[in-house]
Structures are given as structure tokens and as C-alpha cells.
Amino acid sequence: MQSFAIHPFETPDTAADLRAQVRRIVSECEADWDATDRANSWSVADPAFSARLGDEGLVGMIWPKRYGGHERDPLERNIVLEELLAAGAPVGAHWIADRQTGPLLLRYGTEEQREKYLPGMAAGRAYACIGLSEPGAGSDLAGVKTTARKTDSGWIINGQKVWTTGAHIAHAILALVRTEPESERQAGLSQLLFDMDTPGVMVRPIINLAGQHDFNEVFFEDVEVPHDALVGEEGNGWRQVTAELALERSGPERYLSSYALLRYLIAEQGSDKAIQPLIGKLAAELWTLRQMSMSTAAKLAQGEDPAGEAAIVKDLGNSYEQQVPLAIQAVLDADFDMHDGSDLARTLTLLLQTAPSFSLRGGTREILRGIIARGLGLR
Amino acid sequence: MSENRSLLCDTATTLLRDATDIHALEEAGFATLLVGEADGGFGGDWGDVFAVLRIAGYEGFDLDIAGLILDPVPGDSLEQGAFAKVSLAAGALDRILEMSIDYVNTREQFGRPLAKFQAVQQSLAILAVEAAAVNSAGAGAALAFDHGDAAFEIAAAKMRTNQAIGIGTAIAHQAHGAIGFTQEYPLHPFTRRLNQWRMEFGNDRYWSEKLGAAVVDLGADGLWDEITRRSDRNTG
DSSP states (O other): OOSOOOOOOOBOTTHHHHHHHHHHHHHHHGGGOOHHHHTTGGGOOOHHHHHHHHHTTOSSTTSOGGGTOOOOOHHHHHHHHHHHHHTTOOOHHHHHIIIIIHHHHHHHOOHHHHHHHHHHHHTTOOOEEEEOOBTTBSSSGGGOOOEEEEOSSEEEEEEEEESOTTTTTOSEEEEEEEOSTTOOTTTTEEEEEEETTSTTEEEEEEEOTTSOEEEEEEEEEEEEEEGGGEESOTTOHHHHHHHHHHHHHSSTHHHHTTHHHHHHHHHHHTTOTTTHHHHHHHHHHHHHHHHHHHHHHHHHHTTOOOHHHHHHHHHHHHHHHHHHHHHHHHHSOTTOOTTSOOHHHHHHHHHHHHGGGGGTTTSOHHHHHHHHHHHTTOO | OOHHHHHHHHHHHHHHHHOOSHHHHHHTTGGGTTSOGGGTSOOOOHHHHHHHHHHHHHHTOOSOHHHHHHTTSOSOHHHHHHHHHHHHHHHHHHHHHHHHHHHHHHOEETTEEGGGSHHHHHHHHHHHHHHHHHHHHHHHHHHHHHTSOOHHHHHHHHHHHHHHHHHHHHHHHHHHGGGGGSSSSTTHHHHHHHHHHHHTTOOHHHHHHHHHHHHHHHOTTHHHHHHHHHHGGGBO
């Protein structure tokens, strides 16, 4: 058996130009970026920066031009993403629309939905959030209870979502709801896409343990949306959502989200010979993860489904990113001052607190390993 | 996989399963795997070397096929030796993964196969992920050798392999229980070799000091520049 079939990532001819373009944009904007934001980059929303990327043609890169996209190669997009993440650029505002909601609309959406949402998304100016988890449906997503009742004029939605990243800045939500009354588990679920300013939608912030506001509760009280809010097929929501999750799991954000910390370690402590072996070890793991992520991107670009590989990349990437701050904390000189305001001290302080979330968001470690085990023929 | 590579792998699998002396492999042309076709060789690349050595590791082949292929090739013998161990380990880890899966699917305790227990599933998932990392690292290092300079990649790949061996062999033994600890059961030929390779051609200390110093020399912004510059050599 082969645990991981390699798909060669053939670097596009435009790679050098794209890297230069992103590095130029970064050098023009980075004066405003705080070190701690750079160690958390795809969670940091900066609408002005997203709009700038939109103007530069770096959002919705692989979408058709008639929807505002740029019809670039998926591997070109991969290069842009990894450059932005390695630089710690604040890409959070448009991230979900670019990664998930846009591609989902291209796959399942109606012509009207595409025309309404995609151009704004590709411009880096329209943002989306994804309503999946609920108080009673976390890892066991099939426990979704939010209902959408069909009427002559549309749907009436009632219920609640939770842990909804970016709901406070999003213009639209793609919610998984129960459209078939009395249906159970995976059956009878559908995806509805509607504007966040629809009457009856209420967002309440949830502040995380580090004092940051990333995710939210979203309440729906008799929210009326038209019939054409339905994305894809009625009752097919479960399948559509699981396909979408593979897009979420294998990208460079799974091993580069806190890359800034390694950069600051090299810059501030690299001359300490006692720390160099750890730098070597972390570089080795980073390089390996990048090989795996690029192979998965290449498989995806060939139109194949890399769900198993994506789970592997996410599990390994999460473990790596959680281990980095702990390993650095363990080797720093005993005199190192965690309160001296240095970039290293501040990013380390933050990541030691936020790292537990890495193996929760986008599918917990236990769920991912369950997926991997099923792929191995266990269960 | 290219058609040539597939044929090569089929031949390697057959030969490595049955061959008892290295001459059979020499006659089959493995000694000239990396020699150009114009010079009478197979005209293979380092991806082919990785594929063949991976099969040798998977089959538990005991003779020095790595030396047969690589000894005539000019270059840094430590890097080449490390590459051989990475490739062999990629195959051997996949093999002990397969053996572990078969075992837990068959062996019953508490009235059901071990594979039904989540604790066992989660543990084998970790073994699979570690094996996957080594397979990716080996393929990545092979590409770098094709471009000439693989100093960074082989350091990274060997270190990652050493890490995976430590984690992976422990899980395979844990899954097998006491039977895997017997001389009779065919798990130890793989796990003992793997643990030996961990020390050969650079242990963790050797490669981590070397790569760490090289990365620090590149500077804080230099690491990413270097990683991307090197992989961009694979322009299609």
C-alpha cells in the first residue's frame, strides 16, 4: 500500500512574477501590520487590504472572467496564497469567500446567485461566512436543528448557529439548515445563501480566551428569504458541505498560519547556537508539510478529490503549528524576557494561548483521524 | 506515474521479492539506473531511484541495492546515503502500516476486531500520517537531486524521516501487541532496520545542527525565499 500518492506540483511559468507582485504589495502595506497580527494572518480582517488584493487581481483568481474572476491556474492561486501567508498578510476578510463560498457557488449556485455575489467577492469587497456548527451540532454536524420552512414566497428560517467565523464582517451567510420537516441526521438538509442584513438575522460576538473577536453566535428569528436562496439541490446539503470541507483542509494556511513566529525566532535568537537545531528541525517539518500540501493542491487542480490527503495535511499541519510555540518556549535562554515587548515575545505569548484552536477549527483532530482511519479500511 | 516508472516498479517488485543475490539485479540493469540512455543506461531520474528503493524497503530486501544504484553516481555520498535511507524508510513504513492494518482487522478482543476501537483507529491514523510525510519528503528530495543541488531537501527529508521512524515503529508494535515482539513474527525485520537507518547517514543532531545553521545564515526573510526559490526550479 502507499500512504500518500504524490502528485507533482509543476510550478507555473508565472510563479516568479506572482511572487514578485505579492512581495511588492506586502512591502507597500506591511508598515501597518503588528507582529501579533502577522502570526494569526488568515484570522485578521483588513477590508482595505482585501480590496487592494481584489484590485490587483489576486482574489477569485481561478473564477471565470464573466463573474469578475481572472481564469488563472489553481496552482498560480496556490502560489499567491502561500506568499501572503508567509508574509503574515491580513487576508481574513475575503478568505472564506475566496476559498469556499465562491467555489461552491460556481459548482452548485444558480446564474443569479453567481451574478449577485461573485463579482463583489472577486473584488475583495464582499465577504461571506459559513453557518455550520450549532449549540447541539459541533463535530457531529448532522445534528443541525435550524429549520427553513418552505412557503409560497420563499423560506422562513429559525434557529441558531455558533462559532461562525467572520459573521460580524460578512455580507452574506451560507447556512446549512433543515429544509425537510422531521428529517433526521444527514437527510433533509440544504444550503441557503442570504444577506446578513436580512431582517431577523442577529449576530452576537464571542470573545476568545486571548481577547480576540473572530467567531460569533448567529441567530435567525423568522428570517424570510426567497426560494432562490437555495444553493444546489434541496436535500443535498450534506453532500455539498462535505465536498466544501476538503477545500478547507489542505491549503497552505494549515502550516503557515503562524510562520511569523519562526521568522522572529530566526531574527532575534538565531545566533544562539543552542537554538539552531530547533530552527533546523522546524524548517524540516515546514518543508515536508509544504511538499504534502503542494501535492494535494496538484491533485485538486487535476479535478480529483483529495479528501484523504487533505485530512492528512490538516492533521499534520495542526500538530506542527501547535508544537512550534511550545518547542520555542522550551529552548529559549532562561533570561529571555517574555515581557520585553519584542516581536518574538509577543507572538509567542499569543500563540501559546491560541494554538489549541488549530486542531479544532475546520474539523477536530479526532474527526480528521477518523477520516484517515476510514481511508485505511478501519472502522 | 509515467509508463516507464510503472514498468520499472513492476520489474523491481518482482526482482526484489525473489532475488537472493545482487548479481541478478545487476544483470537486470539497476546499476545503470541513473546512466543516460545514450551511454547504454536506463536513463532514469532520481524519482525512479526513490521508487525502486521505496519498493526495496517495502519488500524488506536485505541486499545493498542502494549501493548498486548510487555508488557509480558522482556527488556527496553522505547526502546520497541519507536519500537512500529516506527512500527505504518510506517503503518500510508503508509496509508496517499495512501489516498493522491487517492485524487489527483480524485480531479480536472483547468480542470484536481491534480495528473497531477508536483508540486503535486514531493510533494507526498517526502511523499513516507519519508514513505519508516520509513518502512526500522522499519524493521532494528526489526532485531536488534532479535539479542538482539537494542539500536543503535531503537534510529536511532525513530529519523528518528520523522523526517518523520513532513515532511509527512504536505505534506498529503497540498495535501488534506481544506477537509483534517475537522472533517468529515478521514485524521486527522492518522495525529494527528502520531504527538502524535513523542513526545512519546523519542522526537528528547532525542534520538539525547543519540545517539550523544554514537557515540562520539565510536570515529571517531568507528561509522562505530559499524554500520557494528551490521548489520553483520545478517549472513545468
